[in-house]
Amino acid sequence: MFDTGGNVMKVLLTGATGYIGTAVTDHLTAAGHQVVAVTRGAEPQPGRGWHAQLVGDTADPASLAGLVTPDIEAVVHLAPPSGDAEVDTAAIEALATPLRGTGRPLVYTSGVWVLGATGAAQEVGEEAATNPVGLVGYRPRIEQRVLAEAAEGVRAVVVRPAIVYGRGGGIPAILVDRARTQGAPEYYGEEGVRWPTVHVDDLAELFVAAVERAEAGSLWHGVGESTVPVRDIARAAGRAAGVLAAPRVVPVEQAAETFGPLFAEALGLDQSVSGAAARTALGWRPSRPGIVADLLAGSYRPVEVFGAPEGPETDAEVAAIARLVAEVEHAQQNELVDGFLEVFRRADPVWTTGHGKRLSGFDEIAEFTRKVLPGATAESTAVYDVERVLFLRPDVAAVNVRQQPVLPDGTRITDRPEGRPFYILVKEDGAWRVGAAQNTVVA
Incomplete structure (x- = not known):
């Protein structure tokens, strides 16, 4: 302006x-x-x-x-x-x-x-x-x-x-x-x-x-x-x-x-x-x-949106949510422990891993991440795409994500199942953060 x-x-x-x-x-x-x-x-x-x-x-x-x-x-x-x-x-x-x-x-x-x-x-x-x-x-x-x-x-x-x-x-x-x-x-x-x-x-x-x-x-x-x-x-x-x-x-x-x-x-x-x-x-x-x-995370990617009126304000929030999920992907692919932890809110987050391990609180999530993320992408990684966003409140959103396993060059690994991460995001101080997350493998 x-x-x-x-x-x-x-x-x-x-x-x-x-x-x-x-x-x-x-x-x-x-x-x-x-x-x-x-x-x-x-x-x-x-x-x-x-x-x-x-x-x-x-x-x-x-x-x-x-x-x-x-x-x-x-x-x-x-x-x-x-x-x-x-x-x-x-x-x-x-x-x-x-x-x-x-x-x-x-x-x-x-x-x-x-x-x-x-x-x-x-x-x-x-x-x-x-x-x-x-x-x-x-x-x-x-x-x-x-x-x-x-x-x-x-x-x-x-x-x-x-x-x-x-x-x-x-x-x-x-x-x-x-x-x-x-x-x-x-x-x-x-x-x-x-x-x-x-x-x-x-x-x-x-x-x-x-x-x-x-x-x-x-x-x-x-x-x-x-x-x-x-x-x-x-x-x-x-x-x-x-x-x-x-x-x-x-x-x-x-x-x-x-x-x-x-x-x-x-x-x-x-x-x-x-x-x-x-x-x-x-x-x-x-x-x-x-x-x-x-x-990767903006106007070229169709996202289903529920619970919010159509318009530029909702578009901006969805784009911000997509950017947060892109931060998750970037941190995972590059084994950035601090970058991955940055996406979580500090107050009582919950994360259930794809193997069913439940992590409660930021300290427990941080301890687990520091153990498993370094070296995790030597042979493969994943890409994350937002598919659906449900706004429960203007500052709380349920987000469905498609997770696809890929080789380090980005090529899809066809013999490995996809994941369907589900995030509850909370907007605090103008920024979206993960309040709860569950990684679910698609059988």
């Missing part, structure tokens, strides 16, 4: 119905601004949170004429490019012309793919030269066309998002679907390919910051994590799909048969990109869990 200084703006938003546009709408309205959505049709879309809805199509620049009326105080251009440089240039012209001489913002959405592969360079910044892959080949020219509007009295700004994730969408959703349909997680290009990433809600907050206070002629990288091994992302996508198998790398040429050559080339880009400038200059503070954490 950003301080608007009491300056409520009416913001014209293209791409308002899209994945990023939906999040940007939410955060602009939360910051007190009014969103005027540009949609291709006039059919009302209730529940969007828009102040108004106008008809226009960025692939038909003539349809944008007259949309930027004198009461529009900012324009955010989120709609995807048309694939035609002349059409996209004309769309910028239509949106920018009414803003000239006003000092009002025009924020254009590009992407880090314009940088191309960054090679040995680490965390390249906004000053780096562009070397776009074919999918975004002409987009640097559109960026420069937008930034040139600063000389015409427009507060022209360009934002380059990284690989966007969160809310169960974006490219990671493709990886989850591919893992499910192919029976193994996959990624594209070379073995060591890396992606810069950003959570869609963190990115939306950067757009709010750009609208409110980015300087004319400025360009910003929307990057939360500068570089994440895509093998790790693919493995997590497999988990989200319920597929426990080692990730496989697919050459770009083979991926082109599924995605087409241009998109496959982009998916295979190896990049390390910095988002530090926006943090320093705009006060942007990306705070959501990283892409791997979100795939």
Whole structure:
């Protein structure tokens, strides 16, 4: 959330119905601004949170004429490019012309793919030269066309998002679907390919910051994590799909048969990109869990929820519970005694092991853990996935977990039975902790 200084703006938003546009709408309205959505049709879309809805199509620049009326105080251009440089240039012209001489913002959405592969360079910044892959080949020219509007009295700004994730969408959703349909997680290009990433809600907050206070002629990288091994992302996508198998790398040429050559080339880009400038200059503070954490215990994993109303507050609590269970898994897999004990509340916890041993009180659980956890994962370990949450009270939840035995590389051990841990979690001082747990082997 950003301080608007009491300056409520009416913001014209293209791409308002899209994945990023939906999040940007939410955060602009939360910051007190009014969103005027540009949609291709006039059919009302209730529940969007828009102040108004106008008809226009960025692939038909003539349809944008007259949309930027004198009461529009900012324009955010989120709609995807048309694939035609002349059409996209004309769309910028239509949106920018009414803003000239006003000092009002025009924020254009590009992407880090314009940088191309960054090679040995680490965390390249906004000053780096562009070397776009074919999918975004002409987009640097559109960026420069937008930034040139600063000389015409427009507060022209360009934002380059990284690989966007969160809310169960974006490219990671493709990886989850591919893992499910192919029976193994996959990624594209070379073995060591890396992606810069950003959570869609963190990115939306950067757009709010750009609208409110980015300087004319400025360009910003929307990057939360500068570089994440895509093998790790693919493995997590497999988990989200319920597929426990080692990730496989697919050459770009083979991926082109599924995605087409241009998109496959982009998916295979190896990049390390910095988002530090926006943090320093705009006060942007990306705070959501990283892409791997979100795939493992966040928006890409369906969880049945009972006893609580649907909505963002319940979603946040379920995500926090999933993160706690992910801490259990991490501590078990890495034999972290203190990390495992940290998940328990200190006041009278109870734990019944998978072998039926009942442990009462924190000290007894701690003594047992210190004896059995070190060395326990030399040959195998387990993964833990939240399947159902029943809220008995807002601060007490019963949680059903699926526990699957795996080899150290994450491959499922098929001849060993699953477990069904059952946890009673208690929220104390804002954090969920295990009050009682029982590990049950599935016969």
